[in-house]
Amino acid sequence: MIPYNKFAGVYDKMEADRHSINMVKYTLRIMRRFGIEAQDGLDLCCGTGSAIEAFCDQGLTMSGLDRSRQMLKVAAEKLRSSKVQLYRKELPRFEILLRTRTARKQLKRFDLVTCFYDSLNYLLTERELKAAFRSVYRHLRPGGWFVFDMNTPHGLRVIWPSQVFAGAEDDLAWVFRAEYDNMQESVVLQATFFVKSGRLWERFDETHTERGYSDRTIRSLLRDVGFQVKGYYRCFTFDRPKATNGRICAVVQRPL
Ligand SMILES: C[S@@+](CC[C@H](N)C(=O)[O-])C[C@H]1O[C@@H](n2cnc3c(N)ncnc32)[C@H](O)[C@@H]1O
Missing domain, CATH: 3.40.50.150 (Vaccinia Virus protein VP39)
Known part of the structure; x- marks a missing residue:
């Protein structure tokens, strides 16, 4: 997305x-x-x-x-x-x-x-x-x-992939995971969100690429x-x- x-x-x-x-x-x-x-x-x-x-x-x-x-x-x-x-x-x-x-x-x-x-x-x-x-x-x-x-470059290559960014509120939760792509010299961040809507939770995902x-x-x-x-x-x-x-x-x- x-x-x-x-x-x-x-x-x-x-x-x-x-x-x-x-x-x-x-x-x-x-x-x-x-x-x-x-x-x-x-x-x-x-x-x-x-x-x-x-x-x-x-x-x-x-x-x-x-x-x-x-x-x-x-x-x-x-x-x-x-x-x-x-x-x-x-x-x-x-x-x-x-x-x-x-x-x-x-x-x-x-x-x-x-x-x-x-x-x-x-x-x-x-x-x-x-x-x-x-x-x-x-x-x-x-x-x-x-x-x-x-x-x-150090932040994206070393710090980001070593951590999972996550958080949770009553009606919102998120998990961000990063993987470094050596060939492209860039980091690919998979961001997953869960948003409560009524009694259901909707999930959506985004991919962010940074260099x-x-x-x-x-x-x-x-x-x-x-x-x-x-x-x-x-x-x-x-x-x-x-x-x-x-x-x-x-x-x-x-x-x-
Ligand atoms: C991490 S957010 C930062 C937003 C804001 N500066 C802040 O600090 O909260 C990155 C922002 O950059 C915008 N963005 C990314 N690439 C862009 C581009 N090539 N041209 C214009 N906006 C861009 C995104 O739409 C997003 O709003």
């Missing part, structure tokens, strides 16, 4: 959006550290919109983008009282256009672009990851910032498209990542 289809309906209930809320707090610390004064932002792969909501609470004007109709539906409901623009678009190559009177197309640009959780790991080739970085670059004003986190990229590859692709890498950390810290860390966070700037 297509990822983030029925999953959308239980995503927040499973508190899967906690990570992005914590990423917003961390991004605010990053912004203070680098003196970033953003007025507006775009959250890529925004999912159910919890990060957007948290950024709006801080006074930013936000937009969001995701390819999942179902995730965007949950986000639209959550954000209906704010002036957030949501776009159904797919990475790696995306364009958000300004509505102008002239025929000339003009890209909408932002002070800050974010992309949280495993979202960029869904891009399965370096070529795609580079194309996504290029699209972000084009949507930033000169001097604008891009903050994102990603699972590391990790080395620090060297990520940095080099970012530089190739013109970004300056200003910070590269073990996620949620300001420490250099170690080989055994499961997640990194990058802070990069489009030069002025």
Whole structure:
């Protein structure tokens, strides 16, 4: 089944959006550290919109983008009282256009672009990851910032397959199992959900495929498209990542 289809309906209930809320707090610390004064932002792969909501609470004007109709539906409901623009678009190559009177197309640009959780790991080739970085670059004003986190190759190859992620509520249970595919250099996550509906339990399954990229590859692709890498950390810290860390966070700037 297509990822983030029925999953959308239980995503927040499973508190899967906690990570992005914590990423917003961390991004605010990053912004203070680098003196970033953003007025507006775009959250890529925004999912159910919890990060957007948290950024709006801080006074930013936000937009969001995701390819999942179902995730965007949950986000639209959550954000209906704010002036957030949501776009159904797919990475790696995306364009958000300004509505102008002239025929000339003009890209909408932002002070800050974010992309949280495993979202960029869904891009399965370096070529795609580079194309996504290029699209972000084009949507930033000169001097604008891009903050994102990603699972590391070690996280996906070693940490994920060694664990079963599971949880149970009164009306919801889930089991996630991961297997690493050495040939494809990617992890395949089988996600099984049970949702209570009346007296019956409905089961649904999703397959998620993710790939990790080395620090060297990520940095080099970012530089190739013109970004300056200003910070590269073990996620949620300001420490250099170690080989055994499961997640990194990058802070990069489009030069002025
Ligand atoms: C792990 S969820 C993260 C959602 C949100 N950022 C959060 O942290 O809660 C990954 C999201 O990325 C979206 N996504 C995955 N691949 C995508 C692509 N190629 N283009 C646009 N959205 C994508 C999915 O639909 C899903 O909403």
